[in-house]
Amino acid sequence: MPDYTNRFKKSLKEGRANIGLWISLPTAFTTEICATAEFDWMLLDGEHTPTDPLTIMSQLQACAAYNTQAVARPPIGETYMIKQLLDLGVQNLLIPMVDTPEQAKELVRAVRYPPHGIRGVGYGSARVSRWDSRKDYVKGANEEVCLLVQVETATGLGNIDAICAVDGVDGVFLGPSDISAALGHLGNPGHPEVVAEIERCIAIVLKHGKAAGILTPDRNLAKRYLELGCTFVAVGADARILALGARELRAAFPS
Template structure:
């Protein structure tokens, strides 16, 4: 058996738009429902969701049955040992929050890669784990470095200041703009739709593209999502499973119960 090519990474390289969904329910059961919906990529969130290594592995196994929906695993923090564990589970696409400097980005590139003499050798520890299907992928150790995909999140004023250098870091495949934390960093907590925040996002997308990398972002606002795609964003998450469940169940209850109030999404809000 041969190590499969990372089609999501190739799509980012080719700048082919990828429409995704955020998964925070920490369930392989709901992950299958999301995969059947037809999204190009699905985030298994380890930062703001009650996921652990076992639940992440269960969701990776479920999504593997639906190769059209690529798993992107978000680690809670850019820790080298934790990234190694996610990769050993079989995750190919890693999303790292709160990357503020090119030095952080370079450290993450090292964490993602085995120490090979290919110009991008790293510090990933060797193990015959699930990533190589316990050795059934006979070329895994030779191919892994080129098939893993590193996505870094810029979501602060410091990150914007260092964005050009972060995006230019060899081994960084995509740069994800975190609108909620960015708006908070800019003094507009809970208001990602603020004109200053939106101007910063548009500028960031342009700078990421200028560096030759794929820009990404999350918004459940359909009009904003279309606008970001038009600006050149490549991987765009257009909803969150937890939010969809909350809003739809509340709306249904409100239809039959006068004391329940449906929750309308705020324009431009992330959550």
């Protein structure tokens, strides 16, 4: 029987740094290409891409043969979307636009079976239980899930201390692009005011004993956030790698 231990969640609890890659191309083919690099984690993005649950399932299958952990992001933290992803076998969820502790508490309930939550029970016909071959799945299901929430709006930033205090939230991801917009620096996540706010939030997340995460293609900033204690840091995105590589190659042969 395969080992279903959530290695990503375990690593975060142990405080180890995990370097990630953003996957925005909605196909298992390029996901598997990226998986060969064996980043510690890869974010399957359903918020800003046309990626849907069936695509995420194929991406999970593409990742399975490699030493990388998948984290899935739905477009919004709706209970039915979370249920679908969990039943597909997603162990790690990143929920965008979490603004209040009440919202965070509802997300915790959404990833847990009763009596501790409201997750619907349908594992017998789902991929997560290997179609009922995992007879003990429900016994440890609640503990298998790693719930990460994104704080990225002015409201969320104001409530970050209370959000971090919610039991069942495993980590907080700080969305630099939206934070820069919230602070009046749209398109400039490296602005000193944005960086200072992110650093303030990292300290609050760590104070609560939660994992702090972020995405930045700026290598110096990525190293800075790792030094400050972030334990899940995405350092690039597949679409950006492809675009920059293609343009660099073309520029080498001007016509």
